[in-house]
Amino acid sequence: MSQKLVDKLQQEFGADILAVSSQHGDETITVDKDKLLVVLNHLRDHEGCEQLSDVVGVHYPDRDQEFEVNYLLRSWQNNVRLRVRVHTTEGEAIDSATGIYKSADWAEREVYDLFGVDFADHPDLRRILCHHEFEGHPLRKDYPIEQGQECSRPEHLFNDEDIARAARRASGIKPEVGGAHDEVHPSDLLTVNLGPSHPATHGALRVECLLDGENILEAKSEIGYIHRCFEKEAEDHTWAQVMPYTDRLNYCSAMANNAIYALAVEKMCGVEATPRANAIRVIVSELSRIIDHLVCVCANLVDVGALTNYWYLYNTRESIYQSLEGLCGSRLTTNYARIGGMSHDLYDGFADEIRTKLDEMVVGNNEVMKLIARNRIFLDRTVGVGAISQEDALSWGFTGPCLRATGLAHDLRKSAPYFGYEQYEFEIPTGTDGDSHDRIMVRMAEMVQSRAIILQALDNLPDGPLNIEDHSVIIPPKEKVYNTIEGAMNQFKLVYEGIQVPAGEGYGFGEGANGELGFFCVSDGTGHAYRIKVRPPCFPIFSAFTTLVQGRMIPDAIATLGSLNIIAGELDR
Amino acid sequence: MEGFLFWFCGSLMLLGSLMTVTQRSAVVSAVWLIFAFICAAGIFALLNASFLAVMQVLVYAGAIMVLFLFVIMMLQGPELEGERKLLKLPMWPAVAVPPMAIAVMIVGYLQNKGLTQWGPDAPESFGGPNHVAELLLGKYLLAFELISIVLLVALIGALAIGKDERKLPWK
């Protein structure tokens, strides 16, 4: 599909496109780094690539141009994906794409932070995941994985100049539109840290706000408080060993992370999971979506002061967690999927149990809707709060419920079905205004659709094997391991050397609870990943947070933050 | 009993007033002023002017001073470091005044011991809301209304002085 786009681009740019490659259904064009912005601009304006999903750096220390930077573009309207690649080396800056895609801001900062690739004309090129005192760039191959660093000094996000500028800007606000002062003096402003430990951040994030009274004149966010360098760890483990780490990304919907990671590696290996495994993955993914949405909505409601809803929603979540625990033995850190299948089949009675629990969910959700749907205070607190337009949402890299709340019915389960999602009938709920209220309502509606999908999957659960037969990917059944020398050797090789994923690169993605969750994998043909880059949905979403809350009040910021569903685990990785 | 209460409230009011003017921190001053107001209310109550006493608390201590505090806090911000040093300077009245006040109180009380006549007892309705209302809205209606106009003028004046001229609502 995107082959056509590549042909068109080759006609348009000719020799500026240095190379074209296609692997695992993904097209990549390599362009000269001076032409990058021209190509990106063309793609955005003429080919409908509205969104820059992610920017991925890869380090090849043996090459002349040691860094490879991939721009993952997506066109929702044409349902096309394209990777634009540039090569660079130490000291050679790439032009920043921040002027074209707003999501490039944080994505490029991340590449700068982890690889030391310089971006020219980036407005705010600072470290993002690592501490500001950190030395070196951890994802370079020459950075030793066991080298720790002690970083302790906190960073002040606002300097005097910022404060003076904010004061000048506040002075310009007319009283009719909320400006109360004739002149705002810099000393009138109060800097307040929301976080890193604040009741409403639901994780370690920090937003430093410049306040005039309760109005946020300017806000800056800082993340990375629970950065564990998942990506560096992943390079040190076999492909299968990475699976438990994916639980810890979005710990509210760990099962979906497992399944999508397995999908990504299966794509690299060129295998496809069995229908039964796919159906189970659909079920657990949708259950994950439900519990993730439940957490998000209930926490959001608590943030606006409506505490009781918390229990109506959380009771369901708790009972679903009990079923998930029955599936895999743990609640949060599930580690349920396997590359090529699942670790266990469903247990007896699972289907009926889930059916009752989903009915209970409907009851609980209806109770909540009764409490909030027509509640004037709730509507006042959420309607129009943290609103974002469709264009901005796309440019900032919004996906998932936050994008759909703006009215765009973009869902990867429909546009690029995986796990056999095309077999299920469901609708994509959308909002209209892209504000906190719509985000909450979209999530509430999505839970109903997820329930429908799960019920269909449970009714039509295919029989047949759970895991694929290809034992170069998945360990053989236990009776073979214990009874045959081939089986034992097979298991030994897979455990100690890992799955020999063919060299190449691929991007496996799916609709996580928060939006597009993707794993960009590079393999050099050994049992270890050469590079795994996670595209966490809330990373680009949170990058837009400060622009959403500037000029609003603290309570609005809290209500907005809750509705964006920022999970620090996948934000910081 | 009444004599004791009078001297008690009076001396505390004196202390409050003194502290109000000697404190360097505006917030502390304001709180002492509130204290003085409440003592004044006590004296009104002793004079059987219950309406006035409650109004003193309700209007001066409860409303006006809250606004004062609000403004002072807003302007000053929550930083205490600078003024904490200053706080140490004028602490002598705090040490000196209470004993003095108590002395004055005792002397006054002893002197008044022979004095049994506190003036004629006021009727029960004296100083009550009805009584005040009759005076304010009857006998002194004109003066009362004039004063309210004076207050309105002062309010507008304050607005005119405090606001940027270009942004006045009538411009």
Place this chain on the structure above:
Amino acid sequence: MPIVLESLAKIVFMFLLIMGMVPALIWAERKGAAFIQDRTGPNRAAIGGVRLAGLVHPIADVLKLVFKEDVQPEARHKAFYNLAPWLAMTIAVSSYAVIPFGDFITIAGRKIPLVVADLQVGALYVLAVASLGTYAVVMAGWASNNKFTFLGGIRATAQMISYEISMGLALMGLMMIFSSLRITDIVAGQGDMIFGFLPKWGVVVQPLGFILFITAVFAETNRNPFDLPEGESEIVAGFHLEYSSLKFALFFMAEYCHMVVGAALIASFYFGGYQIPWAPRAVLEANAGGLLTAKLIGVAVAASVFALLFLRRAQKEKNKFNDNRDREPVLGAGLWILVAIGAAGALLLKPWTVGPQGAEMVATVFQISAFVAKVVFFAWLFIWVRWTLPRFRYDQLMHLGWKVMLPLGVANLVVTALVMAFV
């Protein structure tokens, strides 16, 4: 001297009533919240393995708070920091002085009104004391020297100033109708009837005033939906963020005292205080014997039913836990059986032959019970609302206070005046 003793006795009674209601309310809040939220609520603290339906928790809480370390911020303003919690508590309690909890009792020939201080300007006194309540919050917020507490203090000031005005305006209509500022007069006036069948309660003659007043009272107590000075999820815990141990406990208790005061004010101003509708004091006194008998029989029957229910549960859950918890229903049944026996035993004293002195006593007890019942109901209303509604935003709060409630209050006043002048 008897007047001092009398006052002292009344103060002690009121104080005990509040101090008794605070832990009861904390319990009710927790159990009530749990009831609303489909959960069990506190049930772990136990005496000798018996849990007493969570009633031990307030005691455990107090013990915990007393023995906790009092962590104080280094840069606090010492005097104000220490003063604020005491101020909060003192002010919360002192409103009680003017609230009548019953009509009067006659002891040794003296007719004693059941109110601590029957001020000529009682209604204004309530407003004055309420306005002072701000200072505790502001002082706490400012003296803690923390940005969040400071924001809490600022929010509290703005909120209290805005809502006191509406509160006063709402009360003024009531004062006009009963033409008095004395709360006892207002309560006594509510014993009358309009059109011969409708009790002349404040809520009947001033429905709009009632809505304004109850809203303002909610705002004054700093509870949801008006808990902006605390604003848990926004400014962390607002003004009491830096308080711990007993100082925090004082703020916590002050909030519940405010709740009781608020409930008592609503009951006194708008729901007839101690008045029982269609049963004025004369009726109560005339039928004292019958009423007392009926009440005792009612208590005995109800207690027996409860006892039976407990016994059934005891039989059903005989070996549920295999420890002392299994004795809970038996204990409950025992308690109710004692009550039933007490009530039945009292019937032996022939309550239907009660004399005039006793009749007055009975009437007073009935009236006090009516007052307490009303207070309990409104205290429950506070809890109910808190666990139902979300929180306002600062500007929405100001909008409601100044642009909605204030004009409505003025309109209410004008309409009341017009009706009184021309009807």
